[in-house]
Amino acid sequence: MSKDRISVYKFGGASVKSAEAFRNLAQIVQTNGSEQRLLLVVSAMGKTTNALEELLNLASQQREYEQAFLQLKAYHQEVLHELFPDRDHPVYQRLDHLFELLHLQLGSTPQNDNFDKVYDQTVSFGELFSSSILHHFLEAQGFPNTLLDSRKYIQTDNNWREARVDWGWSERLIKRDVLPLLQEGLVVTQGFLGGTNNGLTTTLGREGSDFSAAIFAFCLDAEGMYIWKDVPGLLNADPKYFQETVCYAEISYQETVEMAYYGASVIHPKTIKPLANKQIPLYVKSFLNPAGAGTKISDCRFEKFAPAYIIKENQCLVSFSVKDFTFISEQNLGTIFNALSELRIKINVMQNSAISFSICTDYHPTRLHRLIQTLHDQFVIHYNTELRLYTIKNYDADSLAKMLQDKEVLLEQRTRTTFQFVSK
Numbered sequence: 497m498s499k500d501r502i503s504v505y506k507f508g509g510a511s512v513k514s515a516e517a518f519r520n521l522a523q524i525v526q527t528n529g530s531e532q533r534l535l536l537v538v539s540a541m542g543k544t545t546n547a548l549e550e551l552l553n554l555a556s557q558q559r560e561y562e563q564a565f566l567q568l569k570a571y572h573q574e575v576l577h578e579l580f581p582d583r584d585h586p587v588y589q590r591l592d593h594l595f596e597l598l599h600l601q602l603g604s605t606p607q608n609d610n611f612d613k614v615y616d617q618t619v620s621f622g623e624l625f626s627s628s629i630l631h632h633f634l635e636a637q638g639f640p641n642t643l644l645d646s647r648k649y650i651q652t653d654n655n656w657r658e659a660r661v662d663w664g665w666s667e668r669l670i671k672r673d674v675l676p677l678l679q680e681g682l683v684v685t686q687g688f689l690g691g692t693n694n695g696l697t698t699t700l701g702r703e704g705s706d707f708s709a710a711i712f713a714f715c716l717d718a719e720g721m722y723i724w725k726d727v728p729g730l731l732n733a734d735p736k737y738f739q740e741t742v743c744y745a746e747i748s749y750q751e752t753v754e755m756a757y758y759g760a761s762v763i764h765p766k767t768i769k770p771l772a773n774k775q776i777p778l779y780v781k782s783f784l785n786p787a788g789a790g791t792k793i794s795d796c797r798f799e800k801f802a803p804a805y806i807i808k809e810n811q812c813l814v815s816f817s818v819k820d821f822t823f824i825s826e827q828n829l830g831t832i833f834n835a836l837s838e839l840r841i842k843i844n845v846m847q848n849s850a851i852s853f854s855i856c857t858d859y860h861p862t863r864l865h866r867l868i869q870t871l872h873d874q875f876v877i878h879y880n881t882e883l884r885l886y887t888i889k890n891y892d893a894d895s896l897a898k899m900l901q902d903k904e905v906l907l908e909q910r911t912r913t914t915f916q917f918v919s920k
């Protein structure tokens with residue numbers, strides 16, 4: 497087998513959540529690493545990013561965070577103790593140092609007024625911890641590797657928490673430095689993180705490690721990208737909600753990007769575009785059964801595939817009504833869209849009637865409050881929270897009946913292929 501092939505492997509939180517998970521990961525690298533050059537992109541361990549968000553919230557509200565900090569540190573240390581019996585191993589010093597830096601960062605939070613900027617400097621520690629552990633663990637297992645700081649390669653603007661990639665600059669840097677490193681052996685790097693040209697850390701949006709891997713795959717002209725998950729592949733529904741699911745053996749980029757857009761959380765929505773633009777296949781594989789076929793996502797075409805069910809949680813339905821019985825005009829819509837864009841509120845579904853306009857969006861209380869403040873002079877605004885957005889792609893009578901059963905529908909919309917509704 498030729499060693500000219502480059503593949504990018506992405507391991508998410510679930511695949512590094514415990515010492516056992518790290519061992520399983522090393523096994524996957526051992527099985528597949530002799531056939532190809534591998535770049536490993538790793539997310540934070542388990543639910544570390546959530547824990548870091550919680551720490552930051554406590555610190556920014558000047559509330560007690562020491563206990564939560566120590567808990568997060570203890571979780572990482574437990575994994576270290578299992579993976580590195582020698583307590584003098586340099587990985588211990590490295591992790592101690594990173595936790596000290598996190599502690600300093602949290603200590604300076606209340607004085608800082610740009611929350612989103614501080615968010616990126618804080619929440620990014622999860623991937624710094626996990627990638628350091630992975631680097632040292634693979635070395636100890638006999639897989640020499642380079643630990644690459646993705647913040648120096650994925651160059652972004654300072655649109656904190658959802659930074660936009662400078663593709664040209666990132667590609668030049670990655671081609672210049674990472675290609676030669678891959679000739680020497682494995683490369684390990686962080687998902688989710690980018691960096692500005694003045695050296696500050698940015699993040700690419702929650703669950704953005706899939707996207708990081710796709711950026712590297714694009715810039716390296718990889719032969720394939722693999723995301724290793726706790727499911728057999730891309731399924732027609734989230735097994736957390738549905739007992740019976742079907743695994744797609746092959747599916748197109750287009751179907752996948754739509755599923756991701758509607759909320760199938762298995763793949764970050766931004767992942768597909770860079771891969772499709774260079775025709776790089778994406779494989780969704782199970783780290784619990786690495787020999788399983790998984791799903792291949794590529795430029796294929798299928799006429800018919802099993803209906804896909806997607807549930808997006810934590811939705812909010814907002815309706816804007818004009819105050820004087822004039823119709824909703826393009827001018828009114830322009831005003832609403834401008835405010836939404838300013839506040840980074842994304843529309844998941846929208847619908848207008850004669851005198852009102854409704855949107856379904858992810859619920860962010862602070863942003864919604866600001867939206868109401870901005871527009872309350874011109875519109876009467878009502879909203880409902882704790883809703884779900886249901887989407888059925890490739891629906892038929894049976895799948896509709898199944899999803900709609902016992903639900904009160906607050907808004908619905910259908911095209912020839914896709915049915916969506918908002919409900920409790």
Ligand SMILES: Nc1ncnc2c1ncn2[C@@H]1O[C@H](COP(=O)(O)OP(=O)(O)O)[C@@H](O)[C@H]1O
Pocket residue numbers: 507508509510511539703724725726727729730731732733734735736760761762763
């Ligand atoms: N269509 C789908 N197919 C497979 N898994 C799905 C789908 N929709 C949602 N999921 C969920 O995605 C989870 C895996 O993604 P994620 O939790 O982001 O993994 P990681 O953080 O380890 O990368 C699965 O456990 C499953 O519950």
Ligand SMILES: N[C@@H](CC(=O)OP(=O)(O)O)C(=O)O
Pocket residue numbers: 507508509510539540545546622687688701702703704705706
């Ligand atoms: N750790 C980040 C980035 C990420 O992609 O994680 P995961 O691959 O576990 O979804 C997050 O939780 O948002």
